[in-house]
Amino acid sequence: MSDSTLNVKIRTSGHRSWIRQHAVSLAFLAPAAIWMLFIVIYPTIDTIRLSLFNESATKFLGLTNYKTVFSTDTILTAFRNNVIWVLIFPFFVTTLGLIFAVLTERIRWATAFKALIVMPIVFSTTASALVWATIFDNSPHIGAVNAAVLTVSDWFNPPGAYPVSAASGQTVASLVGGNAHSEKGNSIISNSSARAGGMINIGLEDVSPTTLALLKAQDAVKPQPISGAITGVVWRAFSPSDPTNKTDILPSELGLPLVRLSLVNSQGASVATTTTTTNGQYIFSNVGTGSYFVELVSSNFSAGFTGISWLGGSSITPVSGLGQTEQALLSVPLADMAMIIAYLWIWAGFAMVLIGAGLASLNREVLEAARIDGAKEWQVFRKVTVPMLAPVLAVVFVTMIINVLKVFDIVLNMASGASVNATPTLAVEIYNDGFTGGVHSGVSSAIAVILFLLVLPAMIMNLKRIKGV
Amino acid sequence: MTITQAKETTMRRHKLRRLLPARGPSNIVLGFVAIVWLVPTVSLLVISLRPEADFGVSGWWKALLAPASLTFSNYHVLFSQGFVAGGLLDSLMTSIEITVPATLLVVFFACFAGHSLVFGRWRGRDVVFLTVVGLMVVPVQVALIPVVQFYRELGNLFGLNPYGTIPGVIIFHVAFGLPFGIFLMRNFMSGIPNDLLEAARMEGAGEWKVFYRIVLPLALPALASLAIFQFIWVWNDLLVALVFLGGNAHTPLTVFLYDQNHELQANYWIISTGAIVSVIVPLIVFFSFQRYFVRGVLAGAVK
Numbered sequence: 001m002s003d004s005t006l007n008v009k010i011r012t013s014g015h016r017s018w019i020r021q022h023a024v025s026l027a028f029l030a031p032a033a034i035w036m037l038f039i040v041i042y043p044t045i046d047t048i049r050l051s052l053f054n055e056s057a058t059k060f061l062g063l064t065n066y067k068t069v070f071s072t073d074t075i076l077t078a079f080r081n082n083v084i085w086v087l088i089f090p091f092f093v094t095t096l097g098l099i100f101a102v103l104t105e106r107i108r109w110a111t112a113f114k115a116l117i118v119m120p121i122v123f124s125t126t127a128s129a130l131v132w133a134t135i136f137d138n139s140p141h142i143g144a145v146n147a148a149v150l151t152v153s154d155w156f157n158p159p160g161a162y163p164v165s166a167a168s169g170q171t172v173a174s175l176v177g178g179n180a181h182s183e184k185g186n187s188i189i190s191n192s193s194a195r196a197g198g199m200i201n202i203g204l205e206d207v208s209p210t211t212l213a214l215l216k217a218q219d220a221v222k223p224q225p226i227s228g229a230i231t232g233v234v235w236r237a238f239s240p241s242d243p244t245n246k247t248d249i250l251p252s253e254l255g256l257p258l259v260r261l262s263l264v265n266s267q268g269a270s271v272a273t274t275t276t277t278t279n280g281q282y283i284f285s286n287v288g289t290g291s292y293f294v295e296l297v298s299s300n301f302s303a304g305f306t307g308i309s310w311l312g313g314s315s316i317t318p319v320s321g322l323g324q325t326e327q328a329l330l331s332v333p334l335a336d337m338a339m340i341i342a343y344l345w346i347w348a349g350f351a352m353v354l355i356g357a358g359l360a361s362l363n364r365e366v367l368e369a370a371r372i373d374g375a376k377e378w379q380v381f382r383k384v385t386v387p388m389l390a391p392v393l394a395v396v397f398v399t400m401i402i403n404v405l406k407v408f409d410i411v412l413n414m415a416s417g418a419s420v421n422a423t424p425t426l427a428v429e430i431y432n433d434g435f436t437g438g439v440h441s442g443v444s445s446a447i448a449v450i451l452f453l454l455v456l457p458a459m460i461m462n463l464k465r466i467k468g469v
Numbered sequence: 470m471t472i473t474q475a476k477e478t479t480m481r482r483h484k485l486r487r488l489l490p491a492r493g494p495s496n497i498v499l500g501f502v503a504i505v506w507l508v509p510t511v512s513l514l515v516i517s518l519r520p521e522a523d524f525g526v527s528g529w530w531k532a533l534l535a536p537a538s539l540t541f542s543n544y545h546v547l548f549s550q551g552f553v554a555g556g557l558l559d560s561l562m563t564s565i566e567i568t569v570p571a572t573l574l575v576v577f578f579a580c581f582a583g584h585s586l587v588f589g590r591w592r593g594r595d596v597v598f599l600t601v602v603g604l605m606v607v608p609v610q611v612a613l614i615p616v617v618q619f620y621r622e623l624g625n626l627f628g629l630n631p632y633g634t635i636p637g638v639i640i641f642h643v644a645f646g647l648p649f650g651i652f653l654m655r656n657f658m659s660g661i662p663n664d665l666l667e668a669a670r671m672e673g674a675g676e677w678k679v680f681y682r683i684v685l686p687l688a689l690p691a692l693a694s695l696a697i698f699q700f701i702w703v704w705n706d707l708l709v710a711l712v713f714l715g716g717n718a719h720t721p722l723t724v725f726l727y728d729q730n731h732e733l734q735a736n737y738w739i740i741s742t743g744a745i746v747s748v749i750v751p752l753i754v755f756f757s758f759q760r761y762f763v764r765g766v767l768a769g770a771v772k
Contacts, residue, residue: 021590021591022589022590022591024675024676024677025585025588025589025590025591025676026585026589026591028581028582028584028585028589028676028680029581029582029585029586029589029597031577031578031581031582032578032579032581032582032647032650032651033582033597035578035640035643035644035647036601036604036644036647036648038619038644039612039616039619039640039641039643039644039645040604040607040612040644040645040647040648041604042615042619043611043612043613043614043615043616043619044607044611044612044615046615046618047611047612047614047615050614050615057618100499100502103495103498103499104499106495106496107495107496107499113499113502113503115756115759116503116506116507117502117503117506118755118762118763119506119510119752119755120506120509120510121701121766122701122705122748122751122752122754122755122762123705123748123751123752124704124705124706124707124722124723124726124747124748124751125705125707126705126707126723126726126727126744126747127513127723127726127744127747127748128509130726130730130740130741130744131509131510131512131513131744132509133730134512134516134737135508135509135512139525140528141525141526141527141528142524142525142528143528144508144512144528144529144530147528147530345506345509350766353763353766353767354766354767357767402606405608406608406609406610408610408707408708409707409708409723412707412727413707413726413727413730427608427610427708430610430613431610431708431711431712434613434614435613435711435712435715439614439617439618441614441618444614445614448608448610448611448613448614449611451608451610451611452607452608452611455606455607455608458606459603459605459606459607462602462603462605462606463599463602463603466599466602467599
């Protein structure tokens with residue numbers, strides 16, 4: 001009894017003197033320690049408690065919130081997206097950083113190049129995300145990527161002069177005005193037929209005035225018959241003064257320029273082709289015997305390739321026939337890829353700087369020795385440089401895993417329309433569940449705890465690495 | 470050509486190739502990469518300089534062929550609004566109001582703590598340091614809700630609720646900036662020879678004097694790295710401001726951009742102009758102190 005009292009006494013007095021002895025030093029630490037205790041350490045522990053309570057933290061629920069997490073499709077979607085990010089991003093950013101770091105050693109303008117690649121790190125991810133959202137925009141008049149894709153695809157599959165936009169509900173049949181019908185839904189053929197010396201006029205409607213202005217269309221003129229030839233006009237059979245008249249060519253109705261026509265015989269075979277002039281006229285000369293129809297071939301109405309909806313909700317893996325939960329787990333949104341590309345633009349500089357520093361500290365003699373022994377550059381890279389850089393590559397890789405586990409700004413700002421539901425990550429879900437329409441703690445805290453558990457291995461690795469130093 | 474001459478040329482060529490392996494292709498590849506890397510920044514700048522009506526009608530790259538069509542009118546319109554709540558200038562001011570104190574506080578406290586951890590003689594310093602290293606990777610998301618509730622509790626107890634206020638944002642940023650700050654300062658300060666301090670102590674200098682006369686001047690490079698890092702980190706934060714300024718009329722630039730994109734009609738002339746304004750400050754910091762920034766990147770590869 002007396003022994004333990006003595007003990008306590010000694011310990012307290014020792015304690016006091018310990019504090020007194022180190023008071024100044026501890027005072028130096030105090031502001032930071034108190035600050036972190038209240039705003040980092042205590043809240044982290046409190047989140048675990050909150051994850052076991054209901055939304056308003058008033059009722060103990062046990063593990064119910066965790067069950068909700070693993071049975072809610074939107075949250076499973078978030079898990080899936082984190083997996084996609086972790087599998088793709090760290091690998092590619094490390095590879096890019098390695099390539100840049102190795103190649104910059106061989107150019108004279110390395111300083112400028114490095115500054116340029118590192119620059120996006122200092123931009124806010126919000127600003128970068130908004131820029132990349134425009135780069136991936138659907139419209140070729142906004143999005144540079146789709147503009148490039150369309151330019152290339154137009155070489156191989158050019159759109160017609162009168163593209164029909166299926167997206168806005170337009171069909172080839174809806175263009176038919178007077179004296180024609182649509183054939184198989186993609187070309188237009190005249191109702192009347194003609195022999196040599198005859199005429200066939202075809203009226204279209206629903207052609208946009210903007211298109212005609214671009215094509216510099218002139219007023220439609222009824223052509224004269226020419227012996228031995230079939231002539232006619234293709235025009236816009238719509239006049240505000242007489243909107244129901246589809247058969248007569250009225251003043252100020254425009255001819256349709258550049259319409260590709262085909263002369264079709266009674267067997268349905270094309271025997272000649274021509275193109276209309278700026279006032280919509282055409283001539284098929286030297287027509288043989290028999291009667292013929294005129295066809296407006298389908299390529300006139302081809303919309304061509306309309307671009308890729310990068311930030312839409314589409315998946316790059318097949319999802320048809322899958323249930324909602326399976327889709328949440330298995331689909332891979334194209335928008336994730338667009339976001340990953342944007343994120344590579346931001347972080348490749350970071351990887352390059354770290355790997356470049358590792359490269360600078362390599363023993364050059366080993367590389368020289370390999371070259372003198374006759375190793376090719378690629379072999380030196382594969383067999384000597386990369387293995388020697390392994391530790392720094394690992395640091396970059398792990399850092400980037402931690403980074404993308406927490407990925408938030410880029411997703412929140414790049415997602416729009418259908419991709420809002422397809423692309424959320426855990427960090428986005430924590431925000432959505434916890435902070436939209438007031439503060440709700442339960443499920444959001446449970447996701448936060450899981451996110452914390454996911455970064456825990458990285459934390460332990462850091463501790464081991466630093467303890468070892 | 471004599472045999473020796475020929476031999477010399479081949480030798481020289483050989484030597485050249487070994488010193489500068491595959492120079493041509495590297496230039497081409499990296500030249501291409503540089504152009505790709507420039508595109509987003511250039512596009513942002515060009516869009517912000519184009520008339521509002523041109524957006525969506527023709528691609529920004531068309532303006533490169535007609536530079537005369539570029540104008541500062543978007544900037545003029547947004548700046549002439551003055552400091553109205555929710556406007557661009559007001560957001561710029563709010564960003565500064567948040568970032569400057571949050572940076573200064575972290576720099577001061579991290580320096581103090583680093584000094585204590587390196588030159589203090591108390592036991593348990595290593596445990597504290599390892600805790601700090603562990604805290605570096607704690608996701609911000611883990612602390613948000615409890616801190617919101619902690620702030621409300623402060624409001625109940627003292628009538629001062631930092632939730633929804635700028636100090637509330639600053640307090641949070643300082644807390645999450647400290648682990649990296651302490652890590653950086655501690656590592657740098659452990660390179661300062663203890664003899665210097667002992668000499669000063671022998672002459673009767675107190676701990677405070679030792680700190681600001683000897684340690685602080687020597688730690689300036691690390692201090693610069695930390696200041697730049699923390700500045701850029703806080704300046705670019707969206708999440709913390711979004712959570713802790715909910716309902717406040719004054720928001721930093723990142724929230725301004727987020728709101729323009731989400732709540733309002735996504736007016737891209739405002740977004741692009743605002744984005745350029747938000748990017749200019751960290752760019753100036755980056756190009757002025759590039760060396761320190763890169764040092765910070767190398768030192769803090771774990772954040």
